Amino acid sequence: xxxxxxxxxxxxxxxxxxxxxxxxxxxxxxxxxxxxxxxxxxxxxxxxxxxxxxxxxxxxxxxxxxxxxxxxxxxxxxxxxxxxxxxxxxxxxxxxxxxxxxxxxxxxxxxxxxxxxxxxxxxxxxxxxxxxxxxxxxxxxxxxxxxxxxxxxxxxxxxxxxxxxxxxxxxxxxxxxxxxxxxxxxxxxxxxxxxxxxxxxxxxxxxxxxxxxxxxxxxxxxxxxxxxxxxxxxxxxxxxxxxxxxxxxxxxxxxxxxxxxxxxxxxxxxxxxxxxxxxxxxxxxxxxxxxxxxxxxxxxxxxxxx
Amino acid sequence: xxxxxxxxxxxxxxxxxxxxxxxxxxxxxxxxxxxxxxxxxxxxxxxxxxxxxxxxxxxxxxxxxxxxxxxxxxxxxxxxxxxxxxxxxxxxxxxxxxxxxxxxxxxxxxxxx
Numbered sequence: 001x002x003x004x005x006x007x008x009x010x011x012x013x014x015x016x017x018x019x020x021x022x023x024x025x026x027x028x029x030x031x032x033x034x035x036x037x038x039x040x041x042x043x044x045x046x047x048x049x050x051x052x053x054x055x056x057x058x059x060x061x062x063x064x065x066x067x068x069x070x071x072x073x074x075x076x077x078x079x080x081x082x083x084x085x086x087x088x089x090x091x092x093x094x095x096x097x098x099x100x101x102x103x104x105x106x107x108x109x110x111x112x113x114x115x116x117x118x119x120x121x122x123x124x125x126x127x128x129x130x131x132x133x134x135x136x137x138x139x140x141x142x143x144x145x146x147x148x149x150x151x152x153x154x155x156x157x158x159x160x161x162x163x164x165x166x167x168x169x170x171x172x173x174x175x176x177x178x179x180x181x182x183x184x185x186x187x188x189x190x191x192x193x194x195x196x197x198x199x200x201x202x203x204x205x206x207x208x209x210x211x212x213x214x215x216x217x218x219x220x221x222x223x224x225x226x227x228x229x230x231x232x233x234x235x236x237x238x239x240x241x242x243x244x245x246x247x248x249x250x251x252x253x254x255x256x257x258x259x260x261x262x263x264x265x266x267x268x269x270x271x272x273x274x275x276x277x278x279x280x281x282x283x284x285x286x287x288x289x290x291x292x293x294x295x296x297x298x299x300x301x302x303x304x305x306x
Numbered sequence: 307x308x309x310x311x312x313x314x315x316x317x318x319x320x321x322x323x324x325x326x327x328x329x330x331x332x333x334x335x336x337x338x339x340x341x342x343x344x345x346x347x348x349x350x351x352x353x354x355x356x357x358x359x360x361x362x363x364x365x366x367x368x369x370x371x372x373x374x375x376x377x378x379x380x381x382x383x384x385x386x387x388x389x390x391x392x393x394x395x396x397x398x399x400x401x402x403x404x405x406x407x408x409x410x411x412x413x414x415x416x417x418x419x
Contacts, residue, residue, distance in 0.1 A: 075333060079415040080323045084315045084337075167308055198308035201344040226391035227344040230405075260391050262380070262402040 013161035014175060016144060088202055091170035095177060095205025103185040103295035105288050108204050110228055111212035112221070113194030116238045118146045120212065120271040121189055125153045127281055132288065133186035137176045139168040139193045146191065156181050167198035170205055185292060187284070200227040207287060208233030215239050215246055219253040222260050229260040234267070234283060241270035309346060312411065313353035319413055320363050329418035332363040336415050340408035341375040341389055375408035 012018075083089070099106050109117050118138075125134055136157040138146040147159035158176040160168060173190060182188065190206060192199040200209075211232035213221055216239055222229040229235065235257055237250065254266050267283065269276030320332055335354075339345055347370055354368050375388045381400035388408075394401050 075417055075419050076329075077415055078323060078327050078329065078418050080319065080413055081415075082319045082323075082413050084312055084319060084411045084413060087315050087318060165311070167311075169311065197344065201308060202311075223392050230391050256392075259394075259401040 012163050012165060012172060013159075014172075014179065015147070015159050016161070085201065085203075088170050091174050092203035092205040095170055095174050098177070099188070099205060099207075100291070100294055100298060102182065103292055104182060104188050105186075105284075105291040106188040106190060106204070106206040107284075107287075108190045108192055108199075108206035108209045109212060110192045110196070110199045110209050110232070111194060111214075112196045112217060115194070115212045115214040115217065116271050117191050117194065117212055118149055120236070120238060120269075121191060122149060122153055123271045123274070123277065124189075124280070124284075125150070125155050127277060128187070128284070129154070131285075133183040135180045135182055135186065135188050137168075137173060137180070137188070137190045139172075139191060141165070141193060162193055166193060166195050167202050168192050168204060169202050173204045185288075185295075187288065196221070196225040196228045200225075200231045207291065210234045210236060212236045212238050213253065213257075215243055215248040215250070215253075219249050220256055222253070222257040226260045229257050229264065232261065232264060234265050236280065237266060237268045238271055240268045240275060241273040308344075309349040310353040310357065312345060312350060313357040316354065316413060317357050317361055317363060320416065321361070323416065324362050324418075327418075329416075330362065331419040332366040332416050333419060334367045334369060334417035335363065335413060336369045336371060338371045338373050338410075338412045338414050340373045340410050342391060342405060342409040343411050345411060347372075371414065373408050373410075376406050377403035378406050379403055 095106075098104075109121065111117050121136065125136075128134060134155045136147070136150045136155055138144075138150060138157055138159045139162060140146055140159070141162050141164070143161070144159040147157040150157035158180050160172050160176055162168065162172070168190065177188075180188075190204055192204075196211075209228075209232045211228055211234070213235060215237065218224070237253065240250075243250070250268065257264055257266060265283070267276055267279045269280055271277070316335070316337070320335065324330070324332075339347060339350075351368055351370075358364055358366060375390070377386055377388050377395075378384075379386055379395040379398060379400055380402040382395060382398040384395070384397050385406070386395055386397065386403065388403060391405075392401075393403075395403060
């Protein structure tokens with residue numbers, strides 16, 4: 001565990017090796033005494049929960065911000081208005097820019113543990129082998145079992161162990177991208193930590209999150225874990241070969257997913273039996289073409305500007 | 307669990323602000339949290355206390371301002387308030403809502419010394 005702030009990041013490992021993901025300052029923070037109060041206004045505050053009308057803006061002038069009297073104490077107000085995911089989003093933006101410049105399609109696979117992500121990935125790699133270069137970033141709390149399964153297919157893989165962490169973040173993925181042999185115009189799969197909650201909020205710089213729901217889970221998972229289904233660009237309904245033995249209602253599951261995300265495309269597959277996999281291949285190939293076009297457009301724009 | 311990362315990010319933003327705006331002690335943090343943001347407020351409070359221990363924000367009070375979820379209905383084009391991602395439009399019953407507000411988290415301001 002990190003000794004500076006007590007966080008679990010210190011246990012993050014890349015292929016078993018410890019990496020310093022967060023830079024903490026060793027020196028204590030020394031600052032000059034505060035100057036004058038900073039003026040602030042509340043004109044653009046969004047609507048709080050207790051507002052009774054959607055277009056009405058309520059002002060937060062009632063707290064200490066509005067009542068504080070300068071000169072009474074050394075206290076002052078500092079308005080910073082920063083998104084607390086700004087740091088992650090900055091790293092994600094860097095990853096995304098690099099990926100699009102190199103024409104690399106990055107897909108972030110997310111699901112609960114046990115939905116068949118790694119099996120799906122192995123089968124997908126076998127079907128795409130020879131068509132385009134592939135690399136994989138594997139995220140798990142512990143072990144490099146998944147990366148070993150991927151490497152057995154002949155594709156380079158980096159394992160990120162998040163230690164106590166429950167999700168990959170863009171900084172970890174940026175490190176892993178530097179260590180991977182990433183070829184231009186290739187495909188990068190990022191298999192996130194099996195968790196339907198936390199990875200939804202962390203942009204890694206991927207083109208799409210692909211959420212995998214297996215038919216051995218409940219149909220109402222999209223309603224129970226809405227953030228992930230809202231963030232996803234594709235849903236794969238996996239293990240469909242088991243449907244004859246289960247009471248899983250496919251239409252209901254898709255209806256629930258569409259309540260959360262009306263435009264979410266859904267492909268029904270069985271990674272082990274191969275059904276539906278051609279549709280998934282078609283989707284990947286269409287996205288690869290889109291990435292190639294975007295790279296081309298980016299280059300011509302750069303040349304025009306340069 | 308990811309609330310710990312969020313709390314760490316908050317501390318980083320506060321430390322950056324401290325270095326820019328020259329302050330040494332944070333007394334209160336006003337944080338806006340959208341109703342649709344993927345964050346559990348009580349868990350965030352817990353980790354904020356843990357993460358800020360021995361820092362510039364030690365013992366800072368965390369004031370959470372909850373921001374209503376708001377969306378635009380793609381079917382009847384009305385602005386609606388929603389508390390969760392799976393709510394239907396109260397006017398026409400459609401689930402095709404586009405989120406326009408309340409899915410973010412932002413440190414609004416700090417009381418500092």
